[in-house]
Amino acid sequence: MTTTVPTEQSSTAEPDVRDEGHVDVLIVGAGVSGIGAAHRMRTSYPDRTFIVLEAKDDRGGTWWTHRFPGVRSDSDLFTYGYRHKPWRGPSIAAGGAILDYLDEVIEEDDLASRIRYGHRVTGVEWSSADAAWTVHVTRADTGERLRFTAGFLRMCQGYYDHDTPHRPQWPGLDRYEGVLVHPQSWPDDLDLTGKRVVVIGSGSTATTLVPAIAEKAAHVTMLQRSPSYYFAPPTTHELAAQLEALDVPPEWTYEIMRRQYTAQLDEIARLGTEAPADLHAFLMAEMLPHLPEGTDVEKHFTPRYRPWQQRLVMVPDGDMFAAMRDGAVSIVTDTIEEFTEKGVKVASGEVLEADVVVSATGFDLSVFGDIPFRVDGEPVDFTERVTWRGLMISGVPNMVYTFGYLRHSWTLRVDLVEDFVERLDAHMRERGARTVVPALRPQDADMPLLPWIDEDNFSSGYVMRGRDRMFRRGDREPWTHLKEYAQERETMPAADLDDGLEYR
Missing domain, CATH: 3.50.50.60 (FAD/NAD(P)-binding domain)
Structure with a gap:
């Protein structure tokens, strides 16, 4: 330089x-x-x-x-x-x-x-x-x-x-009479109060957006092609809360927590490479208590890839799972056949009617x-x-x-x-x-x-x-x-x- x-x-x-x-x-x-x-x-x-x-x-x-x-x-x-x-x-x-x-x-x-x-x-x-x-x-x-x-x-x-966000060119998009948005270009004036919403995707963006809009929407359906691995940590780490109660200087807390989270991620990375079956079992065991009773875990929550082959999807405090238990959110695992005037038709033949469709389909x-x-x-x-x-x-x-x-x-x-x-x-x-x-x-x-x-x-x-x-x-x-x-x-x-x- x-x-x-x-x-x-x-x-x-x-x-x-x-x-x-x-x-x-x-x-x-x-x-x-x-x-x-x-x-x-x-x-x-x-x-x-x-x-x-x-x-x-x-x-x-x-x-x-x-x-x-x-x-x-x-x-x-x-x-x-x-x-x-x-x-x-x-x-x-x-x-x-x-x-x-x-x-x-x-x-x-x-x-x-x-x-x-x-x-x-x-x-x-x-x-x-x-x-x-x-x-x-x-x-x-x-x-x-x-x-x-x-x-x-x-x-x-x-x-x-x-x-320019990534949005697949689904058949029938021109027929859809509702609102289609992408999280990367979210309209400031979009009001979802009382609306039926379908969110396409199952990554971090979708699982962040779903519980937030479920508070106002009539119902939110998360439509995923395949499941992701989820992890539901607390928004505030228990160790951080303990350090705050002890009036530990912020710079000490910062260094301790950096080491704590780094060690956790290092261990997850090691398991993902050396023992993926063990990591899979751990992640599933951590997630299952959060799911509504009767959930089809194999269909909706068992990924097709090995853990750590994609980024873990964080669900802080399990907020999306809580919205599912309350009935405000449901999950459909299927592929999109086409858009109709009223919503999204999936391969099973079901039409998911939606006033608003959110394509949380990532980026390029x-x-x-x-x-x-x-x-x-x-x-x-x-x-x-x-x-x-x-x-x-x-x-x-x-x-x-x-x-x-x-x-x-x-x-x-x-x-x-x-x-x-x-x-x-x-x-x-x-x-x-x-x-x-x-x-x-x-x-x-x-x-x-x-x-x-x-x-x-x-x-x-x-x-x-x-x-x-x-x-x-x-x-x-x-x-x-x-x-x-x-x-x-x-x-x-x-x-x-x-x-x-x-x-x-």
């Missing part, structure tokens, strides 16, 4: 493009990853210049995009919070509380002046002659075109398309925000590139991306990535290097480029739909990624910075 000033030739402005100058580091995205990167820039590099560009009109990333009823974390906040800032509140938190937490980080680090909202990056170009990135931007409010240059690029834009993966990359004039096809430890991309200089954990809390990896960036920067300064780029070694000449993820590792629908658009991985280090936190917290700090990286 050494300071680099582009040459006169590379910074010549086009007539209708405003030149916004040069920064040492440009961060794309003002969600959890981008704010974490900005915090580290402020605290570790007070003499460096940086800016954060965010396409949306406010901070928060997924917490700004998703504002449907009941939106909350599906990770505990003690591990979802940053290492440097203790979380004060219940283990599972509402989306608004998470935004408040991010606002505190922005205020404490004086980051507001460094974040530009409504600035969509439309393309990035690397020049080896200048050892700098040119970043093309369009302002949402004016349509004005801007250009920045930067010595180092941090891609913190998340991993899915925030603008996005490769670095679908921003076009060029290196020395040549377009980058990421499907032909390979990851370096889930941090950098082969042949793409001076760029580190942040991709969190799929099953642990995303932010645990945010902190590890920032540690890595600091170590990489120190290594570059020791070598007097302006540029670092991952490059395959001679012994990697015959290395197969494998799909972004192995289905046996993680098989959620959005991964299977989008993995062919993603960059690749290798069959050896350092060209692998998507490891568990228990492994990476040991291996990432010890990663050899001369293995697969070239410096210029």
